[in-house]
Amino acid sequence: MHTAYQRLSNVSAFLTSCAMVLVALITIASLPPPPDVSSVVNLSVAAQKVLSGRRANYGRERDYAFFKFDYSGDLRPLFDWNTKQVFLYLVADYTNSQGVHNEVVIWDRIVRRKEDARLRIADQNNKYPFKDYSTTFKNSSDVGFTMHYNIMPHVGILKYGTVGTISDRVQFPAKEAKTS
Amino acid sequence: MDDILKLVEFKIDFEGQKLAELIYRVVAVAATLLAFIVGYATQSMLACVAIFGGASVLLLAGLTIPWPAFNAHPVVWLPEVQSKESAKKTQ
Numbered sequence: 001m002h003t004a005y006q007r008l009s010n011v012s013a014f015l016t017s018c019a020m021v022l023v024a025l026i027t028i029a030s031l032p033p034p035p036d037v038s039s040v041v042n043l044s045v046a047a048q049k050v051l052s053g054r055r056a057n058y059g060r061e062r063d064y065a066f067f068k069f070d071y072s073g074d075l076r077p078l079f080d081w082n083t084k085q086v087f088l089y090l091v092a093d094y095t096n097s098q099g100v101h102n103e104v105v106i107w108d109r110i111v112r113r114k115e116d117a118r119l120r121i122a123d124q125n126n127k128y129p130f131k132d133y134s135t136t137f138k139n140s141s142d143v144g145f146t147m148h149y150n151i152m153p154h155v156g157i158l159k160y161g162t163v164g165t166i167s168d169r170v171q172f173p174a175k176e177a178k179t180s
Numbered sequence: 181m182d183d184i185l186k187l188v189e190f191k192i193d194f195e196g197q198k199l200a201e202l203i204y205r206v207v208a209v210a211a212t213l214l215a216f217i218v219g220y221a222t223q224s225m226l227a228c229v230a231i232f233g234g235a236s237v238l239l240l241a242g243l244t245i246p247w248p249a250f251n252a253h254p255v256v257w258l259p260e261v262q263s264k265e266s267a268k269k270t271q
Contacts, residue, residue: 001197
């Protein structure tokens with residue numbers, strides 16, 4: 001402590017320890033589960049079509065399912081001081097003809113600000129290709145859709161939850177005839 | 181280079197070291213708790229980081245300077261003991 005270098009070294013070392021304690025305090029304070037946001041949510045899904053083909057002329061020919069959904073909800077309660085952003089994603093779950101239960105993310109949205117957390121989405125197509133490893137949706141069970149969220153904090157653990165789910169499962173539409 | 185480093189060494193006395201150590205411990209711990217409490221109360225991560233960061237900068241800058249208070253107790257050395265050899269030299 002007798003020279004300026006000693007003092008700089010000691011103070012910065014102690015401040016690093018304090019920063020760790022501060023981070024731990026924030027983490028602990030953020031442990032309680034987030035508030036329930038499912039009461040202000042509308043989610044409805046309509047089946048569009050199932051087409052068969054290859055993406056970019058690559059790989060095996062397989063079925064692609066298309067759905068449209070409407071979603072409106074208020075995610076503002078999920079934003080507290082330790083929320084960096086909220087990842088919102090729509091998961092389809094079904095059991096395919098081989099008895100395998102699949103969960104597929106078909107749409108997502110990153111909500112960065114509390115001001116953008118009131119979402120009203122209409123006639124939205126699935127964002128990611130919805131396909132099955134067995135190449136076909138034939139004899140698959142009906143599909144359930146659930147909107148999930150994932151809170152990414154500045155500091156601490158990730159928190160997962162569901163926003164809402166559709167009440168009635170949706171049937172896979174019949175495969176359309178190939179046009180070309 | 182050593183001469184330049186010695187010039188900005190900013191030495192302080194023992195009482196000053198004790199005081200500096202007390203200051204940085206108290207201020208850093210208080211700033212940590214205050215940053216958490218204010219951040220949590222106002223639900224503002226910015227306030228939290230600003231309080232802790234501001235206190236850090238103040239501490240690092242403030243304690244580097246050899247304030248007069250850090251040099252208020254210069255070490256008082258014992259008077260020189262007249263040994264036989266030193267007595268010979270002075271003669």
